[in-house]
Amino acid sequence: MTDALKNQLLAAYDDQLRGTSEIADVPSSTDGPVVRVEYPSRGFVSYRTLDGLDSAEIDALIARQRDYFAAKGQAVEWKLRGHDKPADLPDRLRAAGFEPEEQETVLVAESAGIVERLSGRDAVDGVTIRLVHDLADFERIAAMESTVWNDDWSWLADDLVRRHAAGADVYAAEVDGQVVSAAWAVYKKGTEFTGLWGGSTLAEWRGKGIYKALVAVRAARAVELGYKYLHVDASDDSSPILQRLGFVAVTTTTPYVYKPA
Numbered sequence: 571m572t573d574a575l576k577n578q579l580l581a582a583y584d585d586q587l588r589g590t591s592e593i594a595d596v597p598s599s600t601d602g603p604v605v606r607v608e609y610p611s612r613g614f615v616s617y618r619t620l621d622g623l624d625s626a627e628i629d630a631l632i633a634r635q636r637d638y639f640a641a642k643g644q645a646v647e648w649k650l651r652g653h654d655k656p657a658d659l660p661d662r663l664r665a666a667g668f669e670p671e672e673q674e675t676v677l678v679a680e681s682a683g684i685v686e687r688l689s690g691r692d693a694v695d696g697v698t699i700r701l702v703h704d705l706a707d708f709e710r711i712a713a714m715e716s717t718v719w720n721d722d723w724s725w726l727a728d729d730l731v732r733r734h735a736a737g738a739d740v741y742a743a744e745v746d747g748q749v750v751s752a753a754w755a756v757y758k759k760g761t762e763f764t765g766l767w768g769g770s771t772l773a774e775w776r777g778k779g780i781y782k783a784l785v786a787v788r789a790a791r792a793v794e795l796g797y798k799y800l801h802v803d804a805s806d807d808s809s810p811i812l813q814r815l816g817f818v819a820v821t822t823t824t825p826y827v828y829k830p831a
Contacts, residue, residue, distance in 0.1 A: 579678040580653070580820040582799060586761040589618040592649075601634055611725070612827075613639035613646035620655065628656070632666045640830040651676070652822035660826070668826035674803040677817035681764065681792040681800050687816050688786035694779045698744045699787055705731060711742055711752040718770045730754065739791060743771075743780050750775040753784040757797060764792040766802045781811065 589605050597608040603623070607614040615635045620628055632648070639646035648668055650659060660670070693699070702708070708730040715723040730740055733754060743751040753768035766788055769781050789800060803823055804812055813819060 576818055576820055579799070579818050582762065583676065583678055583801065583820055584618065587758065587763055587801060589616055591758055591761055592616045601638075602631060604631065604635065606635060606638065608642075608644075613642075613644050615646060615648045620659075625656070625662075628659070629662055629666070632662060632668075636666055636668070636828045640828070643830060645827055645829040648826040648828075650824045650826050652824070660824075663826040666828070668828045671825040671827055672805075673822050673824045674805055675809040675819050676821045676823050677802045677804050677809065677812050678820050679800045679812075679815075679817040681789050681797055683816055684785065684789040684800060685793055688782060688789065691779065691782050692786035692790065694743075694783050696745060697750070697775075697778075697780055697783070699741055699783060700744070702740050702742045703734060707742055707749075708734075708740070710749045711740070714749045714752060714772060715770055718772060739788070741784055741787060743775075743784060745775070751780045751784065753788065755788040755791060757792070757795060762798040763801050764788070764795075764797040764799070766800055769808060781808075782815070785812070785815065 589603075592614075593605060593607055596610075599606050599608075603620055604615050604617040607616070613635070620631075623631065635646055635648065648663055650663065650670075656662075664670075702711070705727065708727040709724075711730065712723050712726040715726055730738075733756060734740055736756075737759070738754050738756045740754040741752060742749050743753075751769070751771035753766065756765040756767060758765060766785065769784055771780055792800060800817070802808070802812060802817065804817075809819065
């Protein structure tokens, strides 16, 4: 990988996937350079750049987002990228009461390149991968995720209903009628990007190529729909796999979260 390629992919990511493009079909507003999104569970803050603001203005901006959602009794996530400036932004967020959650790696690849690399890897013996549309299937996916993470993911069913209604493709991988893995593709309208989400797999079905097959299926669909790039916020488990497939690590992303007392 060349620095030129990384810089090209990062520029496309910054230009197309930050700020207003992160607004979903939920209430949102702006405050200077930031976009506030009001999800049912907690608030979300994003931006393209904070250039032009001095230190006092940045501190005031952070405090306003915290206080806006605290007044609603909600937690709020400030999505920090690893290359964001100023360099002391993490310290400023902590000073305002925000705490970091798990860091992920931002990966970007050209869709056509991933299709080529995964040629013939879009199926796994004994596993059926299909597009799903119904609430019952979304609830089965949520139950699978609850098992994987040993936590209550029942909220995911409604989230997938919303995503599907907005145009996302949701795939379930099944064995004898049991959902063993699932993933979804979110097509960012007005951009060249498809976001790849999900991919969690039941422990006993890992290492069999299901994750790669789900990537291959979604990449092929992205090419079919004319989306040039694929984007993943990858965990430490997924990142090495995807980088071996040709995805490029362009930056990191860390949720800084403030939870009101």
